[in-house]
Amino acid sequence: MKRIPRILLKKPILLGSITFVVNLVISMSPVLYLHGKHVEHYKSIPSFNTQLLIEEQDIVYSALLYSFIFAFIISILITLLAFFLKKSYLEVENLSHFDGLTGLYNRLMFMNVFQKEIQKVKRNRDYLFLVILDIDDFKPINDTYGHLIGDEAIKITASTLQQLLRASESIARFGGDEFIISIVDQDKNAASTIVNRILNEFNNKTIPVSRNHDHQELQINLSIGYTLYRSDDDFKTMLQRADQALYISKEAGKNTATFLA
Known part of the structure; x- marks a missing residue:
């Protein structure tokens, strides 16, 4: 727990970027995995309708796009939260070290x-x-x-x-x-x-x-x-x-x- 404030203080943008990548991987991995399994299954069938594969690819691309948008929105929210916590943390730290009236050490x-x-x-x-x-x-x-x-x-x-x-x-x-x-x-x-x-x-x-x-x-x-x-x-x-x-x-x-x- 002691490390979390340090991350928020020093690297809020980095924290947002990490959140974006993690969310992207988590949300896209199942979609890509299942799509790969379906492609293998379709190819194992002697005669299959390629239109079904095209339609599934369209669905997969839409799912990937929504995953990207979702991950991006979450990362923006996390970054904004990190900046807010950084500001609050610095204010509390300032109050714990300095006198409010004069700005001198307490x-x-x-x-x-x-x-x-x-x-x-x-x-x-x-x-x-x-x-x-x-x-x-x-x-x-x-x-x-x-x-x-x-x-x-x-x-x-x-x-x-x-x-x-x-x-x-x-x-x-x-x-x-x-x-x-x-x-x-x-x-x-x-x-x-x-x-x-x-x-x-x-x-x-x-x-x-x-x-x-x-x-x-x-x-x-x-x-x-x-x-x-x-x-x-x-x-x-x-x-x-x-x-x-x-x-x-x-x-x-x-x-x-x-x-x-």
Whole structure:
């Protein structure tokens, strides 16, 4: 059963072609076999009416034509079904890997990617950082301006973070207004450079809001906590330290970053 979705995903046209050939063989084989037997029987008769053979051949040709049409229609239906299942399968797969609001990795996908990065840095001796951040005072934003503005703040934060990060860095929406980033680099100061770049960018990041016909710009600020991989770490222990660092940033007045080694 596990192989069926792969066929539908990768080769729906091939699946339709195989269906066409199989149906054609199954439907035509009995007709051709019986026709051959009848021809042998007629030829064994000393005197037989050739008109009967001609009439039977006409019937056989009609049967073969109908078999061809039937096989073609079935193959078209199977191909269309395969394309539909392919689309549905990809949508389900996308939902299982990516966040619906931002298009970023979701929590589960990020955890899978991060586990692979841990294995990689064990071999390469690179530095691996885990960064967790959230939007300051997000609940008052939702309560004051509504969930649509809250969603817009999350989307703007996500797109801005993507622009600030390199292709080698992974980012996910971890839940609510929280985001999580992994950084792999040979430079031990790489994470602090990126974190400072993020803070500087969000010092000037606003979104337009309106309340009681009063139009204004809403400032988006972030609090950040991050940590460095140790040889005995796993994702859970690094997340706990990064989360603790984030808490320290919040207690320190927000709009700042804290590093815990």
